[in-house]
Amino acid sequence: MSDSPADTTYVPSTAVESHSAGGHGGSGNITKLALGAVGVVFGDIGTSPLYAFRETFVGPHPLAIDELHVLGVVSLIFWSMTLVVSVQYVGVLMRADNKGQGGSLALVALISGAIRKSGFAPLVVLLGVFATSLFYGDSMITPAVSVLSAVEGLTVVQSDLAPFVLPIALMLLIALFVIQKSGTARIGALFAPVMVTYFTVLAVLGIYHLVQMPEVLVALNPWYAIQFFLTDKILGFLALGSVVLAVTGAEALYADMGHFGRGPLRLSWFAFVMPCLLINYFGQAAMILGLDDAQAAVAMENPFFNLAPESLRLPLVILATCATFIASQAVISGAFSITHQAMQLGFIPRLSTRHTSEHEAGQIYIPFVNWALMTGVIVLVLVFQNSSNLASAYGIAVTGAMLIDTCLMAVLVIVLWKWKLWLAVPVIVTFFVVDGAYFAANATKIPDGGWFPLMIGGIAFTLLTTWNKGRRLMRDRMTEAALPLNVFAKSAHGSATRVPGTAIFMASSNMGVPSALLHNIKHNKVLHERVVVLTVEVQDGPYVEPEDRFTVVDLGQGFYRLTLRYGFMEETDIPAALAHAPMCGGPFEMMKTSFFLSRQTLVPSEKPGMAIWREKLFAWMMRNAASAMEFFRLPTNRVVELGSQLEI
Numbered sequence: 001m002s003d004s005p006a007d008t009t010y011v012p013s014t015a016v017e018s019h020s021a022g023g024h025g026g027s028g029n030i031t032k033l034a035l036g037a038v039g040v041v042f043g044d045i046g047t048s049p050l051y052a053f054r055e056t057f058v059g060p061h062p063l064a065i066d067e068l069h070v071l072g073v074v075s076l077i078f079w080s081m082t083l084v085v086s087v088q089y090v091g092v093l094m095r096a097d098n099k100g101q102g103g104s105l106a107l108v109a110l111i112s113g114a115i116r117k118s119g120f121a122p123l124v125v126l127l128g129v130f131a132t133s134l135f136y137g138d139s140m141i142t143p144a145v146s147v148l149s150a151v152e153g154l155t156v157v158q159s160d161l162a163p164f165v166l167p168i169a170l171m172l173l174i175a176l177f178v179i180q181k182s183g184t185a186r187i188g189a190l191f192a193p194v195m196v197t198y199f200t201v202l203a204v205l206g207i208y209h210l211v212q213m214p215e216v217l218v219a220l221n222p223w224y225a226i227q228f229f230l231t232d233k234i235l236g237f238l239a240l241g242s243v244v245l246a247v248t249g250a251e252a253l254y255a256d257m258g259h260f261g262r263g264p265l266r267l268s269w270f271a272f273v274m275p276c277l278l279i280n281y282f283g284q285a286a287m288i289l290g291l292d293d294a295q296a297a298v299a300m301e302n303p304f305f306n307l308a309p310e311s312l313r314l315p316l317v318i319l320a321t322c323a324t325f326i327a328s329q330a331v332i333s334g335a336f337s338i339t340h341q342a343m344q345l346g347f348i349p350r351l352s353t354r355h356t357s358e359h360e361a362g363q364i365y366i367p368f369v370n371w372a373l374m375t376g377v378i379v380l381v382l383v384f385q386n387s388s389n390l391a392s393a394y395g396i397a398v399t400g401a402m403l404i405d406t407c408l409m410a411v412l413v414i415v416l417w418k419w420k421l422w423l424a425v426p427v428i429v430t431f432f433v434v435d436g437a438y439f440a441a442n443a444t445k446i447p448d449g450g451w452f453p454l455m456i457g458g459i460a461f462t463l464l465t466t467w468n469k470g471r472r473l474m475r476d477r478m479t480e481a482a483l484p485l486n487v488f489a490k491s492a493h494g495s496a497t498r499v500p501g502t503a504i505f506m507a508s509s510n511m512g513v514p515s516a517l518l519h520n521i522k523h524n525k526v527l528h529e530r531v532v533v534l535t536v537e538v539q540d541g542p543y544v545e546p547e548d549r550f551t552v553v554d555l556g557q558g559f560y561r562l563t564l565r566y567g568f569m570e571e572t573d574i575p576a577a578l579a580h581a582p583m584c585g586g587p588f589e590m591m592k593t594s595f596f597l598s599r600q601t602l603v604p605s606e607k608p609g610m611a612i613w614r615e616k617l618f619a620w621m622m623r624n625a626a627s628a629m630e631f632f633r634l635p636t637n638r639v640v641e642l643g644s645q646l647e648i
Contacts, residue, residue: 072228137453206283
């Protein structure tokens with residue numbers, strides 16, 4: 001791999017302020033953006049009514065279908081949505097935007113600049129990396145459980161269709177991953193209208209049953225949730241493992257803040273999405289309480305689809321399937337986005353990345369991630385067979401990420417925002433209790449399938465931390481033996497023949513001479529008229545202002561050291577950047593410019609910097625990473641690679 005782990009460097013910034021409310025990309029008509037957000041951001045939480053209420057009663061720890069438990073559960077759903085989604089994520093965490101961007105990695109990057117000198121900085125980074133790792137497990141389960149639960153609605157329409165549920169779900173899921181390489185720009189235009197229709201239908205179905213039994217609205221009183229716990233302490237605690245399914249997708253609101261802005265997301269949530277969801281949940285409760293015991297037991301097998309009259313159930317199945325398809329698309333796109341961020345921040349090796357839109361830089365496709373997710377989803381569906389079994393595996397990754405976000409929020413409000421302790425402590429303790437209870441309840445699901453997302457998260461965490469540590473060790477080893485560039489420039493000027501053109505040598509660090517330059521002069525004994533040592537640094541902010549993009553040092557004798565800075569959300573297109581590079585002895589002409597890359601080969605070390613198995617894993621990741629030429633978009637006919645051996 002060409003200068004593989006060392007072509008980009010993650011540099012924590014000292015800037016810690018939270019930036020504007022709108023965020024990057026958040027300008028424009030707020031209503032239009034809010035409408036677009038309904039189609040992209042709220043799919044995961046929007047499809048929860050298909051299974052969340054049902055799983056609380058018929059899941060691994062079934063509850064009696066009576067007034068106490070029905071009102072208790074719907075009260076828990078209401079207050080969970082209020083505390084976790086509305087207060088914690090929409091109210092508090094959305095204020096913590098990193099130049100408009102949200103999500104665990106953006107939050108870690110924001111915090112790390114403020115605490116980089118403290119002993120807690122590595123722990124904060126590890127927490128963010130672990131939250132990111134858990135996201136990959138969630139990215140596999142969400143499409144599987146959502147699509148499968150929607151297709152299972154066919155059995156409500158006609159019971160003898162049950163044998164076709166699994167094949168239909170698998171075909172839809174495979175089709176979902178196959179279309180990723182074409183991008184979502186065309187079908188994306190349909191997302192908002194379909195999801196607005198879906199949420200409207202949720203509300204209409206809920207209202208239809210609420211009108212018949214409005215007394216179910218008493219469950220807005222938290223006493224009904226408390227009474228449920230007082231009556232059934234153990235079952236009440238275990239029920240949290242299913243109730244939390246109603247708020248899965250809350251983290252998507254924060255992670256996707258950069259695409260729409262804080263204002264539009266809040267408008268979408270409070271004015272449309274949250275009311276529609278709650279009306280539907282209360283409608284399901286009203287329908288169940290309006291039936292006798294035998295009918296309620298049958299209806300509880302799939303209460304969402306039983307909300308609709310029999311003649312409308314097939315159209316509802318089709319609409320719900322479209323909604324779950326869109327929700328799954330959003331999760332997959334999120335996996336591409338978070339992988340790109342992790343690559344830029346130095347936690348994942350370079351992967352082949354394709355841009356699927358000429359107008360939207362954020363629309364990318366990463367083949368390796370796509371096919372890995374598809375494999376995981378297919379395995380999940382074949383192993384767990386139905387959405388109820390999958391729901392047992394669902395939740396542990398989400399609640400784990402929520403608990404980590406709470407830890408990061410604690411650092412945020414105390415260190416960055418400097419809240420008074422009398423205000424910060426009650427807020428932090430409240431969310432730790434709530435998120436901790438959800439996580440503990442979901443931990444009981446580990447034997448029933450919760451092990452799967454934890455296993456995926458553990459594998460991802462091992463890969464991410466191994467790559468990051470390996471890069472750091474390689475960079476340190478190369479820096480140790482580095483010759484100062486200014487000294488090299490003076491000595492090399494008179495000892496090598498100068499030839500026309502420009503040579504750009506990629507370097508991992510601003511210190512020393514890159515190995516490719518040393519090997520070039522040692523073996524070829526020539527230097528170009530202009531020699532540029534180029535280092536790419538990735539900042540902890542999502543975007544870099546044009547005036548901060550370049551730093552140029554003129555070393556004399558035609559030698560320059562150029563530092564090129566990118567935000568972790570930006571694309572590293574070096575030729576495009578060089579077209580605007582200042583003070584480098586004139587403009588860059590690609591047909592007269594050669595790029596020299598170092599290719600390191602790892603060799604065994606007497607004192608390895610990490611465990612042998614991790615060194616082997618790191619070496620394997622290096623061999624399978626995408627080339628620097630592709631990652632930096634270098635012209636294919638202008639690249640020269642020079643190899644060297646390195647011990648870590």
